[in-house]
């Protein structure tokens with residue numbers, strides 16, 4: 001296992017151990033870090049350290065992993081998550097985050113918003129001084145009228161790029177939408193940018209998660225730590 005994979009695993013395992021108790025419903029994020037959350041839950045359910053835990057998956061990929069690992073699943077209609085554990089692409093010192101490079105941001109935000117709390121799990125490479133430093137803001141875009149939506153996004157000060165899928169045609173999310181990656185550079189006011197993006201009718205949701213996370217569990221060569229949101 002690579003060093004960074006080890007850090008992802010350490011953060012995810014620590015988050016499960018700290019935030020998940022028997023009887024809870026847990027929102028299951030998407031991506032290479034969140035997969036370790038599912039694996040830890042599977043291990044603890046199999047050993048009997050956890051009982052009666054149900055997961056609400058944020059993607060088909062995560063649902064498949066949970067089934068393989070023996071984590072029972074529910075929909076949001078059936079159960080409200082006590083806590084959601086999910087990865088991130090960038091984490092600011094306030095624990096605002098950019099998510100969505102893995103293509104699941106809309107369902108991730110729906111589940112996080114419906115949860116008692118959101119806890120981010122990540123390796124230290126995701127920490128930034130200011131959001132937008134390295135990654136674009138992914139925006140899930142309705143396919144109808146997508147060209148007009150991309151123009152409206154560009155007017156906010158970026159060059160939106162329709163994300164390609166593996167075969168070169170546009171990537172399609174689990175919900176059947178496009179994703180536009182919008183690089184703005186360092187974002188001075190992420191809450192305002194989130195509101196501006198969401199004022200565009202075809203922009204269904206964006207990867208700026210502002211004021212949503214309660215904490216981030218981060219691991220790197222400096223050790224494991226919990227950053228509380230401020």
Ligand SMILES: O=C[C@H](O)[C@H](O)[C@H](O)COP(=O)(O)O
Nearest residue numbers: 031032033087100102103104
């Ligand atoms: O859409 C995907 C998600 O927001 C992921 O949680 C995010 O991209 C981080 O993924 P990873 O843990 O693979 O770096």
